[in-house]
Amino acid sequence: MNKTFRQDLVVRPRRIRTDDWTRRMVAENRLSVxxxxxxxxxxxxxxxSDVPSMPGVKRYGPxxxxxxxxxxxxxxxxAIALFPYNNPxxxxxxxxxxxxxxxxxxxxxxxxxxxxxxxALIGDVALDPYNSLGHDGIVKDGVIxxxxxxxxxxxxxxxxxxxxxxxxxxxxxxxxxxxxxRDTLDEAGYTYTKIMAYSAKYASGFYGPFxxxxxAKGALKGDKKTYQMDPANSExxxxxxxxxxxxxxxxVMVKPGIAYLDIIQRIKNTFGVPTMAYQVSGxxxxxxxASANGWLDHDAVMMESLMAFKxxxxxxxxxxxxxxxxxxxx
Ligand code: PBG
Numbered sequence: 001m002n003k004t005f006r007q008d009l010v011v012r013p014r015r016i017r018t019d020d021w022t023r024r025m026v027a028e029n030r031l032s033v034x035x036x037x038x039x040x041x042x043x044x045x046x047x048x049s050d051v052p053s054m055p056g057v058k059r060y061g062p063x064x065x066x067x068x069x070x071x072x073x074x075x076x077x078x079a080i081a082l083f084p085y086n087n088p089x090x091x092x093x094x095x096x097x098x099x100x101x102x103x104x105x106x107x108x109x110x111x112x113x114x115x116x117x118x119x120a121l122i123g124d125v126a127l128d129p130y131n132s133l134g135h136d137g138i139v140k141d142g143v144i145x146x147x148x149x150x151x152x153x154x155x156x157x158x159x160x161x162x163x164x165x166x167x168x169x170x171x172x173x174x175x176x177x178x179x180x181x182r183d184t185l186d187e188a189g190y191t192y193t194k195i196m197a198y199s200a201k202y203a204s205g206f207y208g209p210f211x212x213x214x215x216a217k218g219a220l221k222g223d224k225k226t227y228q229m230d231p232a233n234s235e236x237x238x239x240x241x242x243x244x245x246x247x248x249x250x251x252v253m254v255k256p257g258i259a260y261l262d263i264i265q266r267i268k269n270t271f272g273v274p275t276m277a278y279q280v281s282g283x284x285x286x287x288x289x290a291s292a293n294g295w296l297d298h299d300a301v302m303m304e305s306l307m308a309f310k311x312x313x314x315x316x317x318x319x320x321x322x323x324x325x326x327x328x329x330x
Contacts, residue, residue, distance in 0.1 A: 029310045033076045033329060038322035041213050042104040043085045053209035054281055055288045057320055059085050065108055066115050075326040079120035081318055082108055084129045085214050091132040098130040099155035106163035113164045122196060123160030125153050126172035134220030136172040144226055150177045154184040161190040171198040173227040179247035197249035200237035200263055203228035206256045206282030237263050238270055256280040258305055261312040268313030277309050279319040
């Protein structure tokens with residue numbers, strides 16, 4: 001024992017872990033409510049509905065929405081991201097509902113804005129919740145058309161900006177959409193509507209519960225590998241971020257979250273730009289399911305996972321835990 005324990009070399013690193021006050025003083029990162037963006041699901045019907053694969057998450061109808069936001073505002077959550085669940089009759093192959101100035105996101109934006117000024121609203125820009133074929137772009141003969149989709153995404157972003165969204169969040173992964181949306185917004189005078197670009201979005205199995213939440217699962221044929229990224233790649237993520245920044249992205253996003261912390265860290269270290277991450281539905285579902293079984297301590301794992309984002313260099317996390325985490329921090 002004495003042979004390996006070198007008294008002369010031991011610096012006693014445990015000394016700074018012995019008491020709570022020291023641990024607090026030397027903590028390198030801290031979570032605050034400012035780190036959270038809350039994703040909110042909207043539905044056409046009044047009332048609320050549950051998302052079975054996402055325990056605790058609800059979709060809110062027009063009559064319940066403003067009340068549902070109240071706590072987020074009170075807790076000081078800086079932003080919410082709006083995602084629509086449309087009835088099957090509303091979905092078409094041409095996705096025209098996406099640019100209807102009275103669609104769910106536009107209506108929700110106007111009604112929330114009427115009641116609250118202190119929370120930012122982020123409109124999701126992608127076609128999947130409006131597409132009877134379930135894809136993020138226009139599908140023709142089984143192919144996801146790029147430039148035709150970008151045209152629709154621009155119209156979608158414009159109606160959201162007109163309704164009062166502070167940010168548009170293109171989550172579609174079509175080529176060239178950031179620049180096209182920037183031009184569209186600028187030409188219409190929305191110079192200060194921000195673009196939160198989903199730049200490094202991977203073709204992930206962790207999105208399953210979200211597709212239940214927006215009702216896109218049944219319709220979707222095949223996978224999204226021709227537009228979302230291959231989980232094997234990270235150099236490509238840097239190229240995509242660089243490209244989106246050149247096209248006018250104000251902030252970039254990595255998605256999913258926990259399995260992609262290396263990507264977040266590389267992006268932050270390389271570009272030093274506002275870097276967001278999405279702790280996606282499958283990550284949420286895993287923690288909820290394991291803690292419902294008593295296999296994990298819910299609050300401990302929730303906070304640890306959020307801290308991991310922070311440590312990797314994330315500026316803010318889209319997380320279904322936003323309200324629960326903010327309550328705990330309070
Ligand atoms: C697609 C979109 C997805 C999510 C948000 N917007 C993924 C997808 O269906 O490919 C996933 C979010 C989550 O899993 O929480 N526009």
